[in-house]
Amino acid sequence: MVFADATILFSDIHGIPPGIPKILPQVMIDVFIISLFYYYKFKIERDENISSTDLLWRVFATGLIVTMVSLGLRLLIFTMGETKITGNVIFVYLVYQINLSLFLGFLLAALTVWKRLIIYQKSKWLVRAWTVFELLMFFILIYDSIGLQKSSWIFTPVNMILSLTGLYLSANMKWVAYLNFKQKWTSLLLLLLTVFYILYFTFTVTTSSQTIADQSSSFLSFQVHIFNIALLAFVGLYCIFSFLVIAFNLPTSSAFEQKLEEVVNFQRLSQSIQTEQNEESVYKILLESSVSSVSADAAWLEIKTSRSETQMFTKGITEKEAQAIRLYFKEKNITGILNSAQDKTRHISKHLSAIKGVRFKSIIAFPIYVKGDSIGSISLLKELPDGFNKEMTRIISAFSNQAGISIENFRLMEEALQNERYKEELKIAKMVQKSLLPQKLESDKDFEITAFSESADDVGGDYYDTLRISESEVALIIADVSGKGTTAAFHMSQMKGIFHSLAQGERNPHEFMSKANRALIFCLERGSFISSAYFVVNTVSKAVHYSRAGHCPILYYHADENRTEYLKDKGAALGMLKGPSYGNMIESRCLNYNTKDVIVLYTDGITEARNNKNEEFGQDRLAVALQQSASKSSLEIQEYIIKQLYDFTGTKNINDDYTTMIIKFA
Amino acid sequence: MVHIKRLQEEGTDVLAIVGEIDASSSIDLDLAIAKSLSEGYTKILVDCSALEYISSAGLGVFMSYIEEFKEKNFKMVIFGMKEKVANTFNILGLDVLLTIVPTKQEAKKKLSEI
Helix, strand or coil: CHHHHHHHHHHHHHHCCCCCCCHHHHHHHHHHHHHHHHHHHHHHHCCCCCCHHHHHHHHHHHHHHHHHHHHHHHHHHHHHCCCHHHHCHHHHHHHHHHHHHHHHHHHHHHHHHHHHHHCCCCCHHHHHHHHHHHHHHHHHHHHHHHCCCCCHHHHHHHHHHHHHHHHHHHCCCHHHHCCCHHHHHHHHHHHHHHHHHHHHHHHHHHHHHHHHHHHCCCCCCHHHCHHHHHHHHHHHHHHHHHHHHHHHHHHHHHHHHHHHHHHHHHHHHHHHHHHCCCHHHHHHHHHHHHHHHCCCCEEEEEEECCCCCEEEEEECCCHHHHHHHHHHHHHCCCCCHHHCCCCCCCCCHHHHHHCCCCCCCEEEEEEEEECCEEEEEEEEEECCCCCCCHHHHHHHHHHHHHHHHHHHHHHHHHHHHHHHHHHHHHHHHHHHHHHHCCCCCCCCCCEEEEEEEECCCCCCCEEEEEEECCCCEEEEEEEEECCCHHHHHHHHHHHHHHHHHHCCCCCCHHHHHHHHHHHHCCCCCCCCCEEEEEEEEECCCCEEEEEEEECCCEEEEECCCCEEEEECCCCCCECCCCCHHHHHHCCEEEEECCCCCEEEEECHHHHCCECCCCCECHHHHHHHHHHHHCCCCHHHHHHHHHHHHHHHHCCCCCCCCEEEEEEEEC | CEEEEEEEECCEEEEEEEEEECCCCHHHHHHHHHHHHHCCCCEEEEEEEEEEEECHHHHHHHHHHHHHHHHHCCEEEEECCCHHHHHHHHHHCHHHHCEEECCHHHHHHHHHHC
């Protein structure tokens, strides 16, 4: 800038003597304008995070600096007094040029800032209009410099277009809406000062150009340059427009700010579920947001914590006062929202004046619904009568709805978390249950055993095991714990303990069952029982000694006769009876086995598995499946039976635990 | 799903079980019996003619009352069971522990006997 000034100064000095081309100072000024324009363009437009008031502040600051310089110059002239120099045309011209360039610099700074403000919210047309405007300004600048004669045929349309685009651009005041109350006042002040600078400079430059024009006939005033006029007009126009728009916006700005606050409150409410740790914070945010949004004097929030108890959150009112109002409404049987039976709250305000010692004159209340159930209500109070308009009613309604959603989401999240924990526990229980089943079953040259067990979605209670008692004796067990889930798995582990401790010394199945029952009745809760079948296979005497305690009948295949049979001996399930009478309820039997005989032990998950017609697989189908596969190995029999089962049900997802243990004698 | 209808006849409470009793609906059966006892009935008839299926949990409910009934000298007779349902009772050995008869007449007779 200084450099440009110096150049102008230099050119001016040389411009006055005749002989130097008249065009030179004008070119200098053009270069000055364009370089300044780009300087501001890069300086101001680059700044990304700058607020509207900051931009205005920049214009103001630039204005202040240039005005100070200009005033300093005046002071200098004043102190020098009426000397020869001050009267000299060249000196006056020099001062004029400096003032003009300062003025132009200021106007250009303002123009760049206006651009930022005008295209605050970018749209395609706005940017295009601005480009047109800039190009026209540039055209005029060049036009001014070369052909100083006004040829109206080209000038008039250009002037027209320029004015129209200028007006169109000046109408863009969107940035004003985003200022808050304080910012608006600041902007007004800054704009006022800017207008003042413009007036001051216009005055200064005009008077000095007048003085020069009086003395020199060849002098061309700045007003001749359309560019200067256009720039001044546009900057001034926008300045005044903005000033007026802001001034007229002032009264409505508080309403606008309130709207903005509502939006923010709404957001807080909906976000609270992610950030807050408990429902209480949601309630508190709801209370505060509602109060601030409708500028209520007091409010209370009533949340049902259980069937008869409620929790109160209050603001600007004591809990006692709130209770008094509530009680009054309840006693007088005034149907409003407070009893959450209805969501019409109109006309309940008038009852307030009837209550003694209540300073509030108007009230509105809304229910808070979670999953369609009212969980409480919010009541807002004002000391003024008819303090709530329709708009406010709507806001509070929306707030309470949002709070309901937030709370619902919050509860859902809690639930999901709980479920997740429960699932994790189930997974562990399932793992434990699986580990209770033996990895390896006893085998003998006299027989082979295979087993298969699958539990339903949750933890199962099916158990099977084998234990070698002596060289010639092996104990087998299959058991089904009533119920499902972790308790079933727990009882199963007890059964395993009983089996492993009792089977060691108890070769008599009847005794085994009696003792197991005695042990279990203290472990099982009311209504739980374990059905079980216990076998002792003796390979020396080729006999199977067994007892059935409430378990599914045992399927036996007689190889010599090629027939199957269900062994339906009497026996009540373990844990059913406490007394010693249990021993009488159980039978035990001994049968001799032949080679190729097959015993199929199973749990009711197999026989009770249903197909899509709701038919059960049943004992008959199981018997047929065994009959068809009895000649195969135990593993193949098992696979065949399971395949038949799946073919029947059409799915592997059977709604119960199902287990088989197959013993095939060699 | 199960539905339990209660009907009072000559000082006895008749519980008619309609539907299926599984792990979840067994609670309804338990509640129905408990309610009948709390109302002071000492004679209970259980009509199983519309009972389609009963799981081990359902049997557990009947089983859990056996000893209480014996101690307090209450009477419960179950009648009208379908073969499939009866089979489930038999497998567990409950047929020995509970009083089970085919028809309502026999059930009433049984009640006056014991």
